[in-house]
Amino acid sequence: MLIGLTGTPGTGKTSVSKLLEKRRQWKAIYLNDLIKEEHLYTDVDEKRDSVVADMELIRSRLPELTDEMEKKSANKVIILESHLAHYITDIAIVLRAYPPELKTRLEKRGYSEEKINENAEAESIDLILAEAFEWCDKIFEVNTTGRTVEETAGDVEKIIDSLLSGKEEELQEYIPGSLDWIDSVP
């Protein structure tokens, strides 16, 4: 099962994926690294120090990669970690963080003020969640605000385990719609 773990930068995708790989026999694909390693981009954006992902190339490369991974080991779960994951996977788990807390996390990471504000704003208008609704069949939302990486990983773990066992009725608390942060960014 391929599960997208998406969210605004700083919501915790990488930390949670690393922890789950340690805790469980699950694998994660760090899509942003893969895009750079395998040149799965159309353009280099010098000003933003980033690349423009080539979604077509990514969509054709990923099934090869996940097939290889599934053949190699008995991993039942592959987590696709990226703020672009919801463009690829049918199931998306969207990590959320209250924008002022997100800002603090991104400050610690040394992001520029411009980049911090851009991301806080995207989070406050539920941008990635809205995109996920456009592209995915199943969407779950995890609030990371005021919680630890371990607790957040526990939430993601619960969602995946319930999906694996077909007990989706246990996942009511992760149905999107309860967060409203539109007023949190001036």
Ligand code: ADP
């Ligand atoms: P992303 O991959 O989404 O950009 P990272 O995992 O790289 O996010 O960074 C998230 C940062 O926020 C880390 O420094 C992590 O320790 C911190 N953090 C604080 N609280 C949480 C939480 N509840 N869940 C995930 N990360 C958290």
Ligand code: MN
């Ligand atoms: Mn990351």
